[in-house]
Amino acid sequence: MHGATVNAFTSVSLTPPLVLSALDRRSRACSHLSDGVFVVNVLRESQRDVAMHFAGRPMDGPVPWVGEDGDHPRLGGAVGHLFCRVWRNYDGGDHVLHVAEVEDLDLRGGRPLLFHRGEFPRLAESDPVWALTLDGHAPSTIL
Template identity: 50%
Template sequence: MTEMAMDVRELRNCFGRFATGVTVVTCAHEQGKHGLTANSFTSVSLDPPLVLVSVDRRTKALPYLKDNQFTVNILRDNQQDTAMHFAGKTQDPAPFEWDGTRIKESLAYLECEPWAEYDGGDHVLFVGKVVRFNYEDGEPLAFYSGKFTKVAPHR
C-alpha cells in the first residue's frame, strides 16, 4: 500500500476545526520573564494533577521552559491583545500586567513544576505537575479555524 503525500496546509485546516481555549504559558528565568501563546493545552491527570502543553520547536521561549517551572494562564475573551503579544506581535506598552509569572486578569491559572518532556515531532510536549491554581467566573477566549472567537455564554 502506497502512502499519499499529505498536504500540510490542509491538515492544519483540519486540525483547526477543533475549537480550543487560548493560553499563555509563562516562566521566569535569570534573563527575565518569558511566555508564549498556546492553544495546544490539555489536562492529563487529576492524581497526580498533570497538564500538557505542546510547544513549537521554533518558539523563542522554548529554551526557557526546559526543566523550569511554568504557569498556564487561561485567557478571558477580552485578552486577545495579550495572546497576540505572546504570539510574537509584541506591543509597547504591553497589554497586560504581571503578577509573578501570572498574567493579571486571566480567567484561570495553573502553576506547574516540570514533570516530563517528550519529543512531539516539530513540537516539544511539556507535562507539568500542578502545584497551585485559581480560577474565576467569566468567558474564555477561544480559537477556531485560525481565528479568535468567543464561546456562547452559559445559560
C-alpha cells in the same frame, strides 16, 4: 519574563494533576519550559491583544504582568492561572511535549478567550452544562 501563546494545551491526569503543552522545538519559549516552573494563564475573552502579543504581534502598551517580585509572575486580568512544575519532556517530532504537574491554581471566573480555525469565537450564552453533578452537589475543581 517570557511567554508564548499556545494552541496545544490539554489536561492529562487528575492524580497527579498533569497538563501537557506542545511547543515547536525551534521556538524561544520551548527552551524556557525544559525544566523548572511556569504559569499557564487562561486569558479572558477581552484579552486578544495579549494573546497576539505572545504570538509575535506586539501590543500597544505594557504587558499586564503581576507578581513580578518573586510571586509567580502571571498575567493580570486572566480568568485563571495554573501554577506548574515540569514533570517530563518528550520528543514530539518538530515539537517538544512538556508535561507538567499543577501545584496550585487560581480561578477568577469569567469568559475565556477561545481560538478555533484562525479566529477568536465567542462562547454561546447558555446555562453551564455541568452546573451540578448527578447527586445534586457542585463539582470539585476540574482542570
